[in-house]
Amino acid sequence: MFGRDEKVSPIRLTAVQYIILGIFLILAYGLWRLQVAQSDLYATLAEKNRIRNAPILAPRGKILDREGRTIVDNYPSFTALLLRDSSRDLMADADLIAQGLHMEPKDVRERIQKFASVPQYQPIYLKDDITPDELAFVEAHRNELPELDTIMAHRRLYPRNGFMANLIGYVGEVSEEMLNSPRWELYNPGDVVGQSGVELEYNQILMGRNGFRRAVVNSHGKEVGRLDETPAEPGKQLKLTVDIDLQIAAEQAMEGKNGAIVAMDPRTGEILAMVSRPTFDPNQFAVRISRDDWNKLVNDENHPLLNKAIQAQLAPGSVFKIIMATAGLQEGIAQNMHVICNGGAVFYGRYFKCWVVEQHRVHGLVDIRKAIYQSCDVFFYTLAEKLGIERIAKYATMLGLGQKTGIDLPQEVTGVMPSEEWKIRNFKQKWYAGETISVGIGQGAVTATPIQLARAIGGIASGGLLRRPHVAFPEQLPANIRPVSTVPDEVRVPLDPNNWELITDAMADVVNPIGTAPSAHLQGIDFAGKTGSAQTISNLAKARLVNGKSKFKDNGWFVGVEPRRNPEIVVCALLEEGEHGYLAARVASQVIKAYVDKQRRQPTKIAKGNGKVEVGAVWSAADEDAQQTVRGGHFLMSLSGKEPTLATAAPGINSVLGTRY
């Protein structure tokens, strides 16, 4: 029997000791494994834990007008982003994050997926320009969602109401397709780059280089120390050749219309104004645009995203007659040509109408001069027949039709200047002589862009000197960024001085009472130009299709210069479905007048104002009392409704005086 005092088995007590020894050896092994065998691995992990790479976003450079006034500025805005150097499972948090940022969980997951191949130290940009309550959400969830952070970024502030939007373009996140192309291969997903217009063309100048800050953080993502910093290199500012005053005048002239205006200094090729209508609001693109808004813009049949000044290729109509006249005079055919216009004529067995019969008139006896200011079709049918398509094509090509002008803007189109060779190459068909007749009045296969016509007519008025149009001052660009163009900066087309005088004088008569656009006459201004109305489809097809529905109205054109010889400015106005060239002429005349007024008054340059007048952004809006006002970030000025007096008053003046209307 064993009593209470019987000892416990000493063997089992010893066994317990050995078991404890075993346990401690296992624990020691566990420590050895982590601290000696794999200490390098864990040291690295610890480092990752505590060091965070935060990007410092470089602000994009401002875009200024030729007088240094701000057109596009930046404003501070917060972007929500996900840091991935923490070891959190982002997918699991996606729902909460999406809820707090008012996003779709699906979209959040998609973005996380999209960034899978990007190095870990680069954060995932989730949502731009977050609202104050979304910012508050991020701040309130520092502990629950340490990977969620914000970054202050300078975001683009464009003029409102689509002012100058087609020229300036917009910025957006670089897309996957873009990254696969050579031009963008050095960029990273999430980079905001120019997507169209000047923003795209001069992205390299405007875009800065992001910096990085390596910081020591604690487990809540709070910075507790700073290791080093690579500062951001801000983008450089870009001065455009555009004059805001003129641009405002052009924008106003195009208000409510479809089409384009381009104003250029033919002496240098500097673009002074460029408008395309309808337009869009690039501020929508500065933050991420919603799919619906995007589809609406892309599918709009009036193509608001297109810069029609360089991307609309349409039949030039009667504007082409100036080119015809140049060819005819230079070839020595037109000088002594006299044609009797009875409202039409038969060529190659087909009857070709003159536009004038629709007004129940005829032109009667017509010479080259009258043919220009009265825009007589019969004269130019006859001239075309005599010249033949090859000679027409030769002059038109010399004057830049059917090819890019080489303007420093993306996606310029070439237009078409037909020829025998062109027809065989593209249609495998012989050229029919009858086609030449239509080309003679700028119809048929010939198409041109507003910028081409401005350059060609401006060149003719300048005595045959054609400059390559551009929106940035080439001499102010770094050599490596200067756009390379196959088009030479300067083209000289031989033009006899007598012919030059004849054509320009005839153009001046266009806006006189004897011309086709007397209502565009500007008192005291040496204004000259040529109207055009081009059919969008043939009259026959129109009758068959629609019974005169507005959709197929003629396009109205006008290209005007001031003064008539060696002009300082050439303006090309296109009114889509504007029916008549004289309407386009009125539009162009407003821009010309604004230019001349500004030249004559020599208004105070903004540089004379005090520091406060820097314009954040310019935009225009109609007031209730039909007074046009132009607002800027810091100023507001009045414009009278009809006359673009605004253009004569540089934005600096009123703001310096502090006047508010």
Add this chain to the structure above:
Amino acid sequence: MSRYVSFRDFDWLLLVFVLLICALGVVEIRSATAHTKFAGAHIKQIYWIIGGLGGMFLMSLVNYQVLLDRVHWFYIAAITSLIAVMVFGQRYLGARRWIKMPGGVHFQPSEWVKLILIIAVAKYFADLQQRELSWGDFVKAGAIVGVPLLLVLAQPDLGTALTYIPIAVMGLFLGGLRTKQALTVLVLAGVMMPVAWHVLKPYQRDRLTSFLEPEADSQGSGYQVIQSKIAVGSGGLWGSEAGSQTHLSFLPVPQTDFIFAALSEEHGFVGALGALLLYFIVLMRLTQNAQTAPDRAGTFVVMGVVAVLSFHVLVNVGMVVGFMPVTGIPLPLMSYGGSSVLFMFLALGIVMNVRMRRFVN
């Protein structure tokens, strides 16, 4: 009863090593909580240690035979307090574990129940006459531990409930558990596993799965496991001066359950091994005291303390190095916390009590 009880027989050597561990704990708590909202916790810890020392001396004065004789009352009191917690307890993080006492002190009965269970188990096996256990004894011994275990599990507090098991295991082992019985228990436990899985709360399951595969849920339950391993691993051989994981609070609440990870980071493999050695010396010294105990009951009491202490060290350090799931079991004597410190010192008090009476009779 003898009157020759003297503090000369008090185990001063054991106390020295225990206090060394405590001191290490205080230093580490101070370092880990500096610059956090817990700053100053080490001062409180010192108060708890002083209080614990007082409790230990008082405990050593009471003859453990008296405790053994009255153990059924203590046991009833223990069960009652556990039920009281379920009824009146403060709900904190989804569990009722604490009773709020006047003066703002939070009382966690499950810690004291551990002490009573040690005595109860010791009393039960000491009274057994057979060298080998019958199945009846086996079930009764199991029930003594099982009832409070289930009550604690219902709080729910899986970690503390688990610490009751080694008391029973140690008692059964020393009480003459047969190989056949041991195997039966193991098989039964194996069968019960799937059942237990269903009983576990979701967060407890998470902890178990995240221990097996921490990377699968690196921010949820796996976070602590990963951060603990990173902290320990980055300590290297000699420790990292920065102690960045602890100081930048990547390691969650390092002053309590993860104090050993903080120590391992700051003092490296050498420091961690040194701390383990201290625990090993204490455990060996305790086992030695068990061998020299005046009677069976004394041996069982001391070995009960050994069982609890070694289980705590195994589970806590095992968790820190990634061998064990996160169960919320503190490292005795080092982790910050009054209940834990007081329990250890009272348990040591009983050990001293047994030792001081080794020459009696």
